[in-house]
Amino acid sequence: MNAFEHRHAGHCESGTVAALLRHRGLNLSEPMVFGIGGGLFFLHLPIVKMGGIPLTSYRDAPRAIMKNMSRRLGVRWRQHRYRSPEAAMQALDAFLAEGRPVGLQTCIYWLPYFPVDMRFHFNGHNLVAYGKQGDDYLLSDPVVETTVTCAADDLKRARFAKGTFAPRGLVYYPEHVPADPDLERAVRDAIRTTAKRMTDIPMPFLGVRGIRWLADRLERWPEKLGPEMARKWVGSVVRMQEEIGTGGAGFRFMYAAFLQEAGQMLASNALLEASQELSATGDRWREFAILGAQLVKGRESSDSAYRQLADTLRACAADEQRLFTRLKSAV
């Protein structure tokens, strides 16, 4: 089998899926995988808390990108979970021995090649294992700029981390990859679905409504939580947008890249314009991140600073409302 090609990606799930499919001859960019997988979303769930902080997400649920893009393109996967870590490592060795790169679900905390300050207990990290040298595994972690190696013990621990969304040794690889999938239809269907999900779900915490909902709540955080806790919550939103691997602006730039590629493929000016608009909205999200970081740093934490943050969010919501409403009829 040919050598595994490593490519630096914005996000672990879309990067891993794109890499595994590319190896099997289906050459799609990461934004294409992300877009066809309907990755873009927004939600703010005050009732679901992680470490006491409400969950904010700029994308769909973990593994949804892989599931949706595969359904739209007709890709089928094999996946296994294991009860015994030893059996899971033996199975991995067997896959690698037959020259088959595989995707693994891991916990970032136990992966030593990440800098200490980036290592938190997050169980949803995807990467590719493509070889073994002695006791070290050769990994292509899409969010790292080069390939890395990882000792067997560390990888085993990362694959059998416990807690929320425990990987239980999950390993996956494409079983069937269509030679010539109908990309145009998949792209149209995906854009339509994402646009509907962003604008039409009648729940206050999902899609564009979720952005406004966050804005309204965030404005009241200082009086409700006190200044210290409020700063912590703002920091967590900014981390979800920029720190966890989104390609910038909470996946907005990656989706703009997808719309650009889709626009060229379908020769659609509407999509190319939408890509430009989403780029501008992404810049606005970056402004939100800058304001949020200033607040966290304590340079500015008056009520007016929170109002400014909330207003920036509302401007992002208005942008995305307009954009996705138009996209529904553009494809």
Place this chain on the structure above:
Amino acid sequence: MKTRDVPQEESILAGHQRACYAQDENGHYVVVGSIGWEVEKIVNGQANDEVRAQIAQALAGARRGVLSPLAYHMARRQMDPGLLAAYTGFSRWRIRWHLRPKVFAGLPERILQRYADAMQLPLDELRALPAGDDHERL
């Protein structure tokens, strides 16, 4: 974002790069490696300060004798009783009970070994506290 605007600032990434999508001079989206962004450094720093504060608090409690060394090692592994329960198979209640110094001191080796395995620590280290305050987190 334009490629020239991709932040290349002081960093938490320890020499690594983060992939950012940005538009080149022709407007085409490309992947650009960012060595760091102040915004990221601030919010990541906030999260890590929180971790460090919890470790310091647990260590101070253990030194005063109101908490067992388990509290310190748990904080150091960024765990709470819930997560440690998932790793060890002990109940949260039992783990909280083991945070008492006297209870912890009387634990048999086979219980301690399960904590040591779960937190990837040698048994001796689990029983002890670090000499200074400038100890390693990982």
